[in-house]
Amino acid sequence: MNAGIRPIRTQAELGLVDVYTTSRQGLPGGSDVAAVRAAAFNHFALAGLPHPRIEAWRYTDLRRLMRDAKPLAAPPDAEARAMAHDAGGVFAALGFRRLVILNGSFATDISDLADLEAGLTIRSMAEALALDEPLLSQGLGTTVPADDPALALNTALAGDGVVITVSPGATIERPVHLVFVNTGPTPAAMVTRSLVVVGGGARATFVETHEGRDQLDYQINTVLQLVVGDEAQVDHVKFTREGSVAIHVGTLLANIGARAKFNELGFIAGGAVVRNQLFVLLAGEGTEANLRGLSLLADRQHADSTLAVDHAVAGSQSREIFKAVVDDEARAVFQGKITVRPQAQKTDAKMMSRALLLSDRAEADCKPELEIFADDVQCGHGATTGTLDDQLKFYLMARGIPDKEAEALLIQAFAAEVVGAIEHEGVRDALMDATVAWLGQRG
Known part of the structure; x- marks a missing residue:
């Protein structure tokens, strides 16, 4: 039985x-x-x-x-x-x-x-x-x-x-x-x-x-x-x-x-x-997609950005870049998958994930994937996780910029690669202001 x-x-x-x-x-x-x-x-x-x-x-x-x-x-x-x-x-x-x-x-x-x-x-x-x-x-x-x-x-x-x-x-x-x-x-x-x-x-x-x-x-x-x-x-x-x-x-x-x-x-x-x-x-055919993301996380927040891009026909292009700034005990997740079907020749796809950890207890998980069934393509992916560059921070502090302000400038520059690509000036400025406001809450 x-x-x-x-x-x-x-x-x-x-x-x-x-x-x-x-x-x-x-x-x-x-x-x-x-x-x-x-x-x-x-x-x-x-x-x-x-x-x-x-x-x-x-x-x-x-x-x-x-x-x-x-x-x-x-x-x-x-x-x-x-x-x-x-x-x-x-x-x-x-x-x-x-x-x-x-x-x-x-x-x-x-x-x-x-x-x-x-x-x-x-x-x-x-x-x-x-x-x-x-x-x-x-x-x-x-x-x-x-x-x-x-x-x-x-x-x-x-x-x-x-x-x-x-x-x-x-x-x-x-x-x-x-x-x-x-x-x-x-x-x-x-x-x-x-x-x-x-x-x-x-x-x-x-x-x-x-x-x-x-x-x-x-x-x-x-x-x-x-x-x-x-x-x-x-x-x-x-x-x-x-x-x-x-x-x-x-x-x-x-x-x-x-x-x-x-x-x-x-x-x-x-x-x-x-x-x-x-x-x-x-x-x-001939489609262009630009997909970007930015996560600003603190305390015990958990943010997951999961992406699946399907190139179904020939001659399309996609660019994906996702970034996370992670403080305290927060956790950032990025999962990205690019699929290229057999008929999607001449596909051009590139994906990158970058995480910036501001605390020893912060966590970032990155899992980029490529699933390619065509042979005439240009595809690539990458992922990096690290902390603030001490040399850049020292360079700013050596010119009289206080510790927290130096960190804030470096984080703004990190975020600007994503936010700065927005075509609408008002939206771009509003999101940079939101980034600055988040940095201000760090104390």
């Missing part, structure tokens, strides 16, 4: 089953969307929360770090709306078009939806799903192949977000700012899904900010699906500054067309546990 072996579910996994069971009837979408949700949750239920035996999660044991499951956040009330008035402040003075996703719901009344540019449309994901449109019912699945438990959980539970479309050939001069903010008074989970479709030959800039209350144990699972048409240009910046004990899992699914240009930057400066994972499919 064979005895079946069943994995023991954690308290958080059991709680997520209860959350899905009690909330599924109230989630937006018709029968097609409900079927996608059910299949996704079954996938999650079989896999469970990610753990180190899943190679892509080997450094971030969410099964251990996530001790319980929070209920889905309630719709925001008037008090919550008032508290969100100044959210996204790092970019507040730049005059971007502000779309506020408050406590997991798209707050249209406090968002800037007036005088939309020609070719730009913005809708609530919840309202769009309720119409059961084929594009959205399919979009709630995946536009990029990705077998990931956190993504499956998002598909099952996502309630709202935004749907943005840019018509072919349109140029959206004013950047669109997606402000994700949690002002709830009690611990809750925010599960959001957004879809951005940029038509062929169009050009647009999108900025995301994620923030919430300190000392409030909340959980974020957010997904942005991005479809970029042929010969389009899209810049996307994500700034993560969650509350001090929050868990944030963010997923970007990007499908990039032929001869398009895609610039991506992720900036992490807050949250107890942050995992930003990017699945990028370069689906057209």
